[in-house]
């Protein structure tokens with residue numbers, strides 16, 4: 327089990343650098359909904375002015391009370407009321423009541439607006455994330471680093487919801503601070519400075535721990551993904567069967583426990599340190615406050631301030647201290663959150679390499695001569711071995727070419743290059759004499775129908791499972807039914823309780839699961855759904871019974887008349903139907919020809935064929 331490396335220290339500059347992410351963040355919030363953003367700001371602005379107003383009215387009430395005490399009013403409320411002396415007091419109390427109700431109302435409204443805006447923003451970001459992920463290269467997805475980044479980015483779409491409230495809250499607090507400061511400045515300016523200085527250590531402490539927290543989370547992304555994986559393995563429909571048979575529960579749980587405990591301990595250690603330092607540093611701020619308080623009390627005793635002034639000043643200082651503290655720690659939290667935004671934005675900055683170049687041309691229809699592989703070499707990212715090297719052959723327009731070769735020979739890789747899921751590292755692939763990279767990528771994909779051996783089992787309806795082969799024809803039931811017939815999936819569908827409208831797969835309540843072979847027929851139908859010029863089937867029949875396989879291939883040959891087709895199979899009975907067979911070994915072409923020619927040559931093909939045939943005798 328990997329032990330995470332020591333956390334890197336983020337210096338102050340890096341932390342402040344991350345603040346630049348706030349601009350695009352705010353811009354996106356603004357773009358999410360202008361009226362809501364304006365409402366959130368307006369409500370905050372109003373709320374910002376309430377605390378000082380409330381405190382000031384409090385001061386007026388106390389001063390008024392002191393004045394009334396001095397007047398010696400009658401003890402009876404009714405006669406005191408009649409004297410008219412209480413009017414001013416009542417007015418002040420009513421005002422304070424109105425402010426209290428107003429403040430509560432504004433707070434709730436602001437909370438509501440924030441919640442709605444955050445939700446909209448989260449959805450918009452999730453969609454953007456999916457859209458961007460769709461653009462990336464397959465190679466990017468196979469990169470563990472990118473998986474980590476994607477994972478962090480995904481967390482950010484939900485994790486950043488409170489950043490919005492926090493930012494607006496900060497702005498509100500800042501305005502309130504200004505109002506208090508303006509009020510207090512007239513009484514005791516240097517006390518303000520004292521308060522501010524006393525809070526600086528707490529602020530530095532906060533931002534330091536936020537950065538540490540971020541590094542910890544960052545460092546642990548791979549482990550957190552592993553935890554997620556283990557959790558899934560331990561409890562999912564897909565794995566339940568095997569987990570039970572091999573009794574793997576304990577194994578997964580133990581792994582999860584070990585890893586999660588490590589993460590927990592690292593987290594706890596940090597939280598402990600943070601609490602200790604936080605308390606110490608906050609005490610400094612409190613000390614500053616009490617020095618100020620003592621000073622004001624002294625001035626009141628000396629007669630410089632009224633009792634009302636004392637309550638106003640003491641209240642203002644207390645609020646100011648709280649506000650400054652929350653403002654400063656909030657600022658460092660915002661800075662911390664901005665670091666997380668980095669994950670999101672750095673994910674958006676990843677550019678796909680496989681894309682249409684400017685002035686890309688359309689794929690010829692019909693394809694005239696076909697594909698030519700010229701000395702093609704390809705190596706998977708991070709791999710020492712060449713999956714394909716010095717690969718040269720032609721795939722003529724209109725022919726059915728079968729690829730055979732032992733496991734790992736490079737058959738699937740070849741097909742991925744043909745579909746331009748990767749670009750070759752060496753050599754080039756031509757289509758009708760032009761480099762594959764010259765063609766428009768979308769057009770190229772539209773002209774290629776591929777079913778991989780690890781095709782996706784969509785937990786959607788049967789019709790949708792076939793329809794995804796040509797997404798814009800999803801509503802064309804006739805075409806879906808035709809594709810089902812071609813792929814021999816019509817019988818599978820007919821046996822489903824709700825036919826084409828039946829959800830297949832186990833994940834959802836109404837779902838009905840299919841056998842491996844039945845799934846495969848659905849996948850083959852998916853390939854037929856796309857009326858593409860180039861058809862590629864990568865071991866589409868591995869799970870089919872002998873009769874079904876024979877039928878599938880016969881039909882495939884019939885249906886691919888006029889199409890260029892590539893077929894990968896380990897079953898020689900099917901392979902021999904192809905127009906031409908390419909034998910791959912170690913990433914290059916070892917031999918090619920028709921079944922008869924290859925048998926006559928007596929090489930690897932004849933050997934493997936005999937081996938398989940012997941098994942049936």
Ligand SMILES: Nc1ncnc2c1ncn2[C@@H]1O[C@H](COP(=O)(O)OP(=O)(O)OP(=O)(O)O)[C@@H](O)[C@H]1O
Pocket residue numbers: 468706707709713731732733734735736737738739740
């Ligand atoms: N995504 C990948 N990342 C790294 N290496 C890979 C990846 N996919 C395949 N390889 C390696 O590339 C080589 C060729 O694999 P490929 O899948 O093309 O073989 P294949 O002929 O289709 O095998 P099989 O008959 O088992 O399907 C193998 O050595 C394999 O380990």
